[in-house]
Amino acid sequence: MSDALPIDTLPIDDSVPIEDIGERHLMPADMTISEVTNLVAGVTERPAPRGWWILFIPAVMLAGLMFACLGYLVSAGTGVWGNNAPVYWAWDITNFVWWIGIGHAGTLISAILFLFRQKWRTSINRFAEAMTVFAVLCAAIFPALHTGRPWLDYYLFPIPNAMNVWPNFKSPLMWDVFAVNTYLTISVVFWYVGLIPDLATIRDRSTNLLRKRIYGFFALGWRGSHRHWQHYERAYLIFAAISTPLVLSVHSVVSFDFATSVIPGWHTTIFPPYFVTGAVFSGFALVMTLMLIVRAVFGMHRVVTLKHLDLMTKFMLATSMLVGYAYAMEFFVAWYSGNPYEWWHFYHTRIGLADSTGQRSPYFWAWLAMVSCNVGVPQIFWFKFARRSIPVMFVATLLINVGMWFERFVIIVLSIHRDYLPSAWGIFHPTLVDMGLYLGTMGFFLTLFLLFVRWLPMFAIAELKGILPGAHPSHLHDHHEPHEAPAGELSPAPAE
Amino acid sequence: MSEDDDKKLDDDSSSSEKGASEPVRKKTIVGMAPVGQTPKETKGTLMGMPAIDDAQVEADKQEKLAAAEEKPAAEEKPAAEEKPAAEEKPAAEEKPAAEEKPAAEEKPAAEKPPAEKPPAEKPPAEKPPAEKPPAEKPPAEKPPAEKPLAARPALYLAEFETPDAIVHAAKRVRDAGYTKWDCHTPYALHGLDDAMGLTPTKIGIISFIFGLTGVLAAFLLMYATNATDTSVMGFAGYRAIIGGKPPGAFPSMVPIIFEFGILLCGLSTLFGLCGLVKLPRHNHPVFSSERFARATDDRYFISIEAADDRFDLEDTRALLESTDPSFLELVEEDAA
Numbered sequence A: 001m002s003d004a005l006p007i008d009t010l011p012i013d014d015s016v017p018i019e020d021i022g023e024r025h026l027m028p029a030d031m032t033i034s035e036v037t038n039l040v041a042g043v044t045e046r047p048a049p050r051g052w053w054i055l056f057i058p059a060v061m062l063a064g065l066m067f068a069c070l071g072y073l074v075s076a077g078t079g080v081w082g083n084n085a086p087v088y089w090a091w092d093i094t095n096f097v098w099w100i101g102i103g104h105a106g107t108l109i110s111a112i113l114f115l116f117r118q119k120w121r122t123s124i125n126r127f128a129e130a131m132t133v134f135a136v137l138c139a140a141i142f143p144a145l146h147t148g149r150p151w152l153d154y155y156l157f158p159i160p161n162a163m164n165v166w167p168n169f170k171s172p173l174m175w176d177v178f179a180v181n182t183y184l185t186i187s188v189v190f191w192y193v194g195l196i197p198d199l200a201t202i203r204d205r206s207t208n209l210l211r212k213r214i215y216g217f218f219a220l221g222w223r224g225s226h227r228h229w230q231h232y233e234r235a236y237l238i239f240a241a242i243s244t245p246l247v248l249s250v251h252s253v254v255s256f257d258f259a260t261s262v263i264p265g266w267h268t269t270i271f272p273p274y275f276v277t278g279a280v281f282s283g284f285a286l287v288m289t290l291m292l293i294v295r296a297v298f299g300m301h302r303v304v305t306l307k308h309l310d311l312m313t314k315f316m317l318a319t320s321m322l323v324g325y326a327y328a329m330e331f332f333v334a335w336y337s338g339n340p341y342e343w344w345h346f347y348h349t350r351i352g353l354a355d356s357t358g359q360r361s362p363y364f365w366a367w368l369a370m371v372s373c374n375v376g377v378p379q380i381f382w383f384k385f386a387r388r389s390i391p392v393m394f395v396a397t398l399l400i401n402v403g404m405w406f407e408r409f410v411i412i413v414l415s416i417h418r419d420y421l422p423s424a425w426g427i428f429h430p431t432l433v434d435m436g437l438y439l440g441t442m443g444f445f446l447t448l449f450l451l452f453v454r455w456l457p458m459f460a461i462a463e464l465k466g467i468l469p470g471a472h473p474s475h476l477h478d479h480h481e482p483h484e485a486p487a488g489e490l491s492p493a494p495a496e
Numbered sequence B: 001m002s003e004d005d006d007k008k009l010d011d012d013s014s015s016s017e018k019g020a021s022e023p024v025r026k027k028t029i030v031g032m033a034p035v036g037q038t039p040k041e042t043k044g045t046l047m048g049m050p051a052i053d054d055a056q057v058e059a060d061k062q063e064k065l066a067a068a069e070e071k072p073a074a075e076e077k078p079a080a081e082e083k084p085a086a087e088e089k090p091a092a093e094e095k096p097a098a099e100e101k102p103a104a105e106e107k108p109a110a111e112k113p114p115a116e117k118p119p120a121e122k123p124p125a126e127k128p129p130a131e132k133p134p135a136e137k138p139p140a141e142k143p144p145a146e147k148p149l150a151a152r153p154a155l156y157l158a159e160f161e162t163p164d165a166i167v168h169a170a171k172r173v174r175d176a177g178y179t180k181w182d183c184h185t186p187y188a189l190h191g192l193d194d195a196m197g198l199t200p201t202k203i204g205i206i207s208f209i210f211g212l213t214g215v216l217a218a219f220l221l222m223y224a225t226n227a228t229d230t231s232v233m234g235f236a237g238y239r240a241i242i243g244g245k246p247p248g249a250f251p252s253m254v255p256i257i258f259e260f261g262i263l264l265c266g267l268s269t270l271f272g273l274c275g276l277v278k279l280p281r282h283n284h285p286v287f288s289s290e291r292f293a294r295a296t297d298d299r300y301f302i303s304i305e306a307a308d309d310r311f312d313l314e315d316t317r318a319l320l321e322s323t324d325p326s327f328l329e330l331v332e333e334d335a336a
Helices: A018-023 A033-045 A050-076 A091-115 A119-123 A125-146 A150-156 A172-205 A209-219 A226-259 A271-298 A306-336 A340-350 A364-382 A384-388 A390-417 A432-455 A461-466 A474-490 B002-021 B039-044 B050-063 B067-093 B100-116 B132-146 B163-175 B192-196 B203-227 B251-277 B291-296 B313-322
Strands: B027-031 B153-160 B181-184 B300-305 B327-332
Touching: A033 A172, A033 A432, A033 A461, A050 A125, A050 A271, A050 A432, A091 A119, A091 A125, A091 A172, A091 A226, A091 A271, A091 A390, A091 A432, A119 A125, A119 A306, A119 A461, A125 A150, A125 A172, A125 A271, A125 A432, A172 A209, A172 A226, A172 A461, A172 B251, A172 B291, A226 A271, A226 A390, A226 B181, A226 B192, A226 B203, A226 B251, A271 A306, A271 A390, A271 A432, A306 A340, A306 A364, A306 A384, A306 A390, A340 A364, A340 A390, A364 A384, A364 A390, A384 A390, B153 B163, B153 B291, B153 B313, B163 B181, B163 B192, B163 B300, B163 B313, B203 B251, B291 B300, B300 B313, B313 B327
Parallel strands: none
Antiparallel strands: B027 B327, B153 B300, B153 B327, B181 B300
């Protein structure tokens, strides 16, 4: 990471009010349209830098570990996991919720920020969308295996069959099937539609016939026609408009898996917004971790400037506060509801106070890890030096992701290891297969991700061009004139 | 200009030799507008203005295009803008089919700006009389040179360097009444919808209809399988009472109804988009142009197809030339 440091000396204009940072002068003032093309498309044309290989080789090895664990799991059965009574949902579901949540930041960045016209999203949206697709793929592995007999997973779909057996559509697990599949499909479509003009850019730059054919095939013959752009832009808006409620619904549905049960710690109405916020929070953190790495490896400091990183850290700070509020509200409601089981669960298993028999929950450290990583660590972003320091950001985002994994662990495992009957209490110990599978999905994710940054335009070329100064006819900006007058001298429309 | 003419001649001779033996695509460089124009000028010089630009380029060459000095020229802009704007209307009222005429008529007008420009600082002195004759030549002389070429023209392709220039040119082409023409830009350029006179897209209707279809389909599916035991096409449902909820309890259907509606809406938007833009498409004549590769990089193009009713080798070129493209070429179809 250290090689990222010296180049981060781009001028940052602190005199511009925050709404202007979101709107204007995002890119370095001397950035030209063709430089964007060269920077982004060039990555796919040159040999991979060494840093890429340093990440790729271990990633592929970890992906291999995932496939080995999968093979063993399918042949031997889910008994190779540590799940046992009463903790039937453990790392597998924790990982599922964690991965799905990570994916949510991608949709948030590409859809919600698009609807709010946050132009700084253009430097991170492609990236985040790719992350969404790969994270959802990793997530989908776990519930599919958790069924125990994954070769019968087609029972999940309403396929007409001779036995007249239909799925039970009243089950939140069934809702999950629809939500996750829809989410994966729409994310892929959204990502691909965004890629079409950029694939055409790479196609038109290709000198090698094979590249021209492959990129040309996926570019669908795009020729930048404005008659196409017109439909395309509206279609993109529609995708953003449907993805926004979709992303909110997906993690809400995931939270229904828990909230519709009667387990203390699960049975609460705050779960849908709580899960969604946490998802966005963790996803932003992972986008940032990966962004910092890729930015250093491929030298993308001019596309992802400190301004972008600064805005992302503020986003994380805000979502961290929301998550902290949800943590506090869980406690409040547990107390205010007057439900003794609920309240016992929170003070005993979560914060680890001794109960009447003097026992402490064996897992109170998990709750501490969750709160300190998710609420404590991001507070550093109140300080400007932290929002400008790459190492601080890198460590903080990693810790946030650890914390968000613990949040899911706390919700899932802690709630079911102590339910109503003390005779039914138990404890969960992960096995090697649990760990291998979790690490393996990380490798699988990273492999796909590195292949993506290597072979596909990792930034939305066409969208980046659209936010450069002077990218649009001058008369359109006339009404902005008083607004941006103070900053006018800073960037004399160099794109022209 | 003379260098360009030479190039053109070279091109012509070589391509006509080729054309005889192997019927490949040929490109003919028709006219090269100067490259160094600034956005202000493109805005100011509306019609039949190559003269000014040549003069400007000369001036630029002499002064090395010092950017700082160019700024004073910004004051030129309003002055220059007024006139062409005034002239544009008569031009638009005239029958656009005869584009040569307005161009010819405006040449007198072209003399005016230099006359008025003196108040604005630098370039005035060199401009007026010296450069205009060469500028008038290209439209007059070039057409005969190309006509002998046999291949069928597919479209005219004009290249522009700035968003202002292409928006401006698009308005001209729109007002001239062309229908089978297009702008090609590396990103979605705002303001081009109006400049091209496009009607709003209808893709939202497709998405809406299919979204509703998804909502209905999901409801019917759940109702038929979980809430009734009547048999549909040999497949019977099963009235399941689970969790104390009655068969067909609507609240429990909401999540799947929603997700399935979104799914169909999204997929139909994708396929609707492909249908509306007719896109997976194997080839298009614009790709015959080598310069067109920059349409996805940093240049802006206007193409007018030969299939357009108003397309005319000379008139169309005259129209495009009058919009000050940085490059203009006639793309031809495969002679084979």
